[in-house]
Amino acid sequence: MDYLHPPGRLRTATDFQPHPDGTLWLNVGDGYARNGGVGRCGPNARVANTRKMIQRRNCRVPRCWGLKDRDLLGLPWRVAFALQEDGWILRAHITWIKKAPMPENVRNRPSRATEDLFLFAKHPKYFYNASALREPSGANLKNYWILGPENNGTVHPAAFPVELARRCILLGSAPGQIVLDPFAGSGTTGVAARELGRKAWLIELNPKYVQLAHKRLERACQRTLWR
Numbered sequence: 443m444d445y446l447h448p449p450g451r452l453r454t455a456t457d458f459q460p461h462p463d464g465t466l467w468l469n470v471g472d473g474y475a476r477n478g479g480v481g482r483c484g485p486n487a488r489v490a491n492t493r494k495m496i497q498r499r500n501c502r503v504p505r506c507w508g509l510k511d512r513d514l515l516g517l518p519w520r521v522a523f524a525l526q527e528d529g530w531i532l533r534a535h536i537t538w539i540k541k542a543p544m545p546e547n548v549r550n551r552p553s554r555a556t557e558d559l560f561l562f563a564k565h566p567k568y569f570y571n572a573s574a575l576r577e578p579s580g581a582n583l584k585n586y587w588i589l590g591p592e593n594n595g596t597v598h599p600a601a602f603p604v605e606l607a608r609r610c611i612l613l614g615s616a617p618g619q620i621v622l623d624p625f626a627g628s629g630t631t632g633v634a635a636r637e638l639g640r641k642a643w644l645i646e647l648n649p650k651y652v653q654l655a656h657k658r659l660e661r662a663c664q665r666t667l668w669r
């Protein structure tokens with residue numbers, strides 16, 4: 443939660459100064475406030491092999507947020523509003539519709555099958571290549587993306603489909619430019635960047651995932667070398 447509050451607020455997003463016409467593409471997962479009790483869908487719930495994921499996502503939140511036990515955090519929009527306050531221009535909200543979402547064993551609300559993606563710019567005029575990706579009809583790309591799950595050969599629990607990273611890179615950069623992913627995980631952004639002829643800088647906190655990303659990127663480099 444710290445990344446909502448200065449001085450810790452999304453340091454990477456605000457500290458790295460992008461190219462003046464560069465963009466920031468942000469995906470943040472949501473979760474539920476758990477300020478007491480241990481319900482079926484709370485921190486102690488066991489749902490197939492997703493227990494750890496649920497523990498991480500359902501969390502105690504600062505009292506100042508005024509949230510009640512089991513309130514949906516609304517975290518993606520809170521972060522988006524915080525970045526607007528920091529001077530970023532919020533240009534689009536895209537709904538990522540998951541073809542095969544993580545199962546949730548809940549009976550008192552619909553299961554979640556979407557995530558949010560935001561497009562930010564630093565300046566009113568920025569690079570956006572609308573013709574790089576269009577609807578099958580030729581119309582401008584719409585703001586809901588239906589993407590399937592993907593086995594990327596790693597054990598990272600929250601890896602994106604490559605297609606998600608591919609779309610952001612195609613729309614937001616030109617060949618030869620550099621993309622930065624400060625939460626690189628298994629290196630999906632690096633794989634997509636390599637395939638699209640962009641350079642990538644990847645930052646990842648967990649050394650285990652750094653190793654995964656290394657191996658995956660080596661495979662991607664070999665694939666693109668032999669094209």
Ligand SMILES: C[S@@+](CC[C@H](N)C(=O)[O-])C[C@H]1O[C@@H](n2cnc3c(N)ncnc32)[C@H](O)[C@@H]1O
Nearest residue numbers: 600601602624625626627628629630646647648
């Ligand atoms: C949702 S995952 C990203 C998954 C990635 N898009 C992929 O496809 O594999 C977020 C990653 O951010 C990493 N992370 C969390 N806090 C971080 C920090 N302060 N600096 C760098 N990486 C961080 C986590 O270890 C995790 O691997």
